[in-house]
Amino acid sequence: MSLKFGILGILASAGPQSGYDIKTYFEEGPSYVWQADLPQIYRTLDQLEQAKYVVVEADPTNARNRKVYTITEEGQKALQEWLQEDFECSPIREANLLRVFFGTLTPPGILKQQVAAQRNQFTEILQQYHAVKTLIAQHAEQYPKDAFFWTLTLQAGLKLTQAWLEWCDETIQQLDDLETRE
Amino acid sequence: MSLKFGILGILASAGPQSGYDIKTYFEEGPSYVWQADLPQIYRTLDQLEQAKYVVVEADPTNARNRKVYTITEEGQKALQEWLQEDFECSPIREANLLRVFFGTLTPPGILKQQVAAQRNQFTEILQQYHAVKTLIAQHAEQYPKDAFFWTLTLQAGLKLTQAWLEWCDETIQQLDDLETRE
DNA sequence: TAATTATATATGCCAACACATCTATGTACT
DNA sequence: AGTACATAGATGTGTTGGCATATATAATTA
Known part of the structure; x- marks a missing residue:
């Protein structure tokens, strides 16, 4: 659309x-x-x-x-x-979170590995975003107005990825706690 | 899928x-x-x-x-x-961010209103999530294991919504700064 | 008693999207 | 000279998803 x-x-x-x-x-x-x-x-x-x-x-x-x-x-x-349409928040639709939701069905230990691997992916994405930052900075010399708004969108990406990273860390921690409790 | x-x-x-x-x-x-x-x-x-x-x-x-x-x-x-499939990070696909990307084309002032309205939506979503927290706590009495994983997914929702809220605040701030600079 | 809502399944239709494939030309590399 | 890649457009096909709609029964409410 x-x-x-x-x-x-x-x-x-x-x-x-x-x-x-x-x-x-x-x-x-x-x-x-x-x-x-x-x-x-x-x-x-x-x-x-x-x-x-x-x-x-x-x-x-x-x-x-x-x-x-x-x-x-x-x-x-x-x-x-x-x-100029109103901004609508799109609902979350994450296959991975659906997997976590059914965590009781997953063999113990698997989930922690999956989240840890995903954490690595997010770290890479974060680095790519920082590379884009440089590109925008170059573009800013000619088109400062564009660069301003592009940076806003990039900041959204950075914030979301950062949030995911934190979630991964905390989830791994809680899965560890669960293991030791048993 | x-x-x-x-x-x-x-x-x-x-x-x-x-x-x-x-x-x-x-x-x-x-x-x-x-x-x-x-x-x-x-x-x-x-x-x-x-x-x-x-x-x-x-x-x-x-x-x-x-x-x-x-x-x-x-x-x-x-x-x-x-x-047990590997977790794949799904790319961001946000119509609102696409609008922000073309911010130079939007009449001044509109964008700030849109982001502010979206901020309100995220606050409501955050409250809904806190309500779900209570539901899960009730469920936890019978099925503590389920509740553990459901809470993990809920925490992802909370983190992401929180990140969006912060982005809205910072974006509104930066749009204000832009206005006063001009 | 009548109207509405909840339960229960099913079909039709269309937009969006992903993926593969095809054609053809110009350019760069080996 | 041959290979590979970038440029340029187009079609086919299958899946997912969203929305409307049709049907029928049971329960609830006005």
Whole structure:
């Protein structure tokens, strides 16, 4: 649902470009906030075209059938409406937590290993986020306003990952306590 | 994907029951970790039956076509495999953060209102979690082992919501700073 | 007694998404 | 010259999920 507006947002803030460009932009920009795969981007661009939110133009300088998409005024309007919608908290939907929920069914010891492994993953993610920090700082020289908001989203990622790390630590601790009690 | 195992988990830990019972169990139990709507539960039960992970039996004492599902040994085996799978961190996919990412496009002031409203939602969720805490404590008298793991999942919810609250506060602060700078 | 709610199952439909696959061209490396 | 990779677009397919809706019975409430 939001991919539609993610694409419109990119076209609005970074100017006309191709589906492939959008994919690249996604990877470098909002990937830690929203992911999109290439076929999905192409199909969504088709939808946006049908809705007249974008217009297409073949790129004559390009030999690879490159098509350049531009946001229309209707597109701008739809984007604005979406941007100003109320924020809804999305419920948690974590397969791992579902596994923890059924912890009584899992053989003793397994769960601790799983959480410990996940803890390592979160540490890596945290490092990646810190790398993104540097990228944003570079971008800030030219576009300080963008960088401000990108940093806000990155801080959300950092906070959530940090929270997960703490949960892992405390959970491992409590699983240890359980073991020694028995 | 995980609904399949959520249902198997419920059948394994709470015994044979109907699709409707499972829906009720979901609402009272893992709803803050995984959600399921009734049609989806019925369809998934059909799949589980075809996979021979559950067997069905009509309830003769019930006038409403009630069907009781029981997990099979294959089902137990599949559930165990799923339970012991490695934990994978699922990437963040938050429409709200995507909106923040395009903050330069949003009219000044709007974003602060959106985040403030979301902050209120998170406060309510936090209160709901504390209410669940009491429910689990009651359950703990009969099933202390269950309660232990349920509390672990609840703590994840609390931690994440707390992290979101902090992010909201800091973001509002930074948006205020931006306003005064201009 | 009538209306509503809870119990109980089922189907239809559509959007979103993931994954695989296909085509074709330009560029860089070996 | 050949291989691999990056650029560029498109289709097929299957799963999950959400929402509406239909059916029927039992229990509760007005």
